[in-house]
Amino acid sequence: MHRRTLFAALAAPALFPAAGRAQGTWPDRPIRFVVPFAPGGTTDIMARVLAPRMTAGLGVSVVVENRGGAGGTVGHEIVVRAPADGYTIMLGHIGTLGVNPSLYPRLSFDPVEGVAPVSMVALVPNILAVHPRVPARNLQELLAIARQRPGELTYGSAGNGSAAHIAAAALGHAAGVDWTHVPYRGSGPMANDLVAGQIDFTMTGGTVVMPLVRDGRLRALGVSSAQRMRAAPEIPTIAEQGVPGFETTQWYCVVTTAGVPAPVIARLNAEVRRAMTDAEVQARLAAEGAEAAPGTPEELGRTIRAEVARWADVVRRTGMRAE
The missing domain is CATH 3.40.190.10 (Periplasmic binding protein-like II)
Known part of the structure; x- marks a missing residue:
């Protein structure tokens, strides 16, 4: 699989109080961007489109880290169990956040309540x-x-x-x-x-x-x-x-650890939205059949809850299971 050419930087950093510190700024060190699948897939591509733009806007490195395994639950757990400081984020999608709660009902962590929504990224x-x-x-x-x-x-x-x-x-x-x-x-x-x-x-x-x-x-x-x-x-x-009404569109989003302070989430959301509203990014995504769809944390939270309910029913009716 050939890799996509990634995009140039833009935006200057703004300052927010760091979680748990009376002084200082956020961010002041690199941010870990977990992709819960191996390199080469859509999740990985989306993260690598975002990372350089977010690096430029935040003023610190946003480092993509592929942590695949168990349908995305390995990387997902890393984010859930990370400190609630905003230095660990994840490129989540329809599977990790919408389906896995039903497909893996005995996870040792809460895949939905354990994360905080940041922004939708794209529809594919x-x-x-x-x-x-x-x-x-x-x-x-x-x-x-x-x-x-x-x-x-x-x-x-x-x-x-x-x-x-x-x-x-x-x-x-x-x-x-x-x-x-x-x-x-x-x-x-x-x-x-x-x-x-x-x-x-x-x-x-x-x-x-x-x-x-x-x-x-x-x-x-x-x-x-x-x-x-x-x-x-x-x-x-x-x-x-001949399959009337059939529709399964993938969605991709950024989440972080539950409990991250609201100003930090707002800053992350601003940088994701800045990247995904860039005309060059949108044109590149459109050429691959993807549609940029950034939004608010609240909108993403509602989407995740609705998708969990939808796919719980699909998992039940299809008998889909984690082989």
Whole structure:
């Protein structure tokens, strides 16, 4: 997987009282930016788009640290258990914050109450992409193969609870077919095996698969958003191919440890929003099928709660589990 070119810096730092100190400023040392998945996936790409801009605005290094494992719960726990000082943040997404509370009901930490919302970052439609050896040229042909050979088609994901796991399991349930999940330790290794023909398909973000589709190494059959992507209008939606109402759009956000003082969260939010409203960043994301969607901590908190409820029902109905 080739890496994305990251963007130049902007913005000057402002000062806020540091947590637990009578004097001084925040931030006054590097900030740890945890990505709970391996390098190469959409979560990693988003964090590496944000980090240089936040570094420039905050005046301290924002250092991306990949801590994958157990569907994102390894990196997630690091953030929950960090000191509540704002020096540890995470690039969370639909899986870690929306699905994992139901997929991993016995976690030793609270995945929702243990973090403080900072800002939504972006929305990313899932693209259903198959290896060229799979004969299907559209969704209905893929579903026909799945019905003829129950459980034989394999789909890859970045791990249990990842966006690709969620999307493909939900599609299988909606369409009434069975296919087999193959979890990886990140989207990069998964994409490599898909290109090599070790698995049949994936259903993940355009930032991962669109370069491979454009190179002819994968074939795109559908997109999970309600409307076609502006960057690839030739790819039909899942809904218009016989699965009415189907929509599973990934969302990505920044969170920090619960208990971080409000002024620090406000500063982090300002820097995320500054980065994501930059025209160059938006254009680059749009080219990959992503839409910048920064907002307030309160808006993100409401989204997380709504998504936890939504995906608890999906996990129950599909029987989705952490293999």
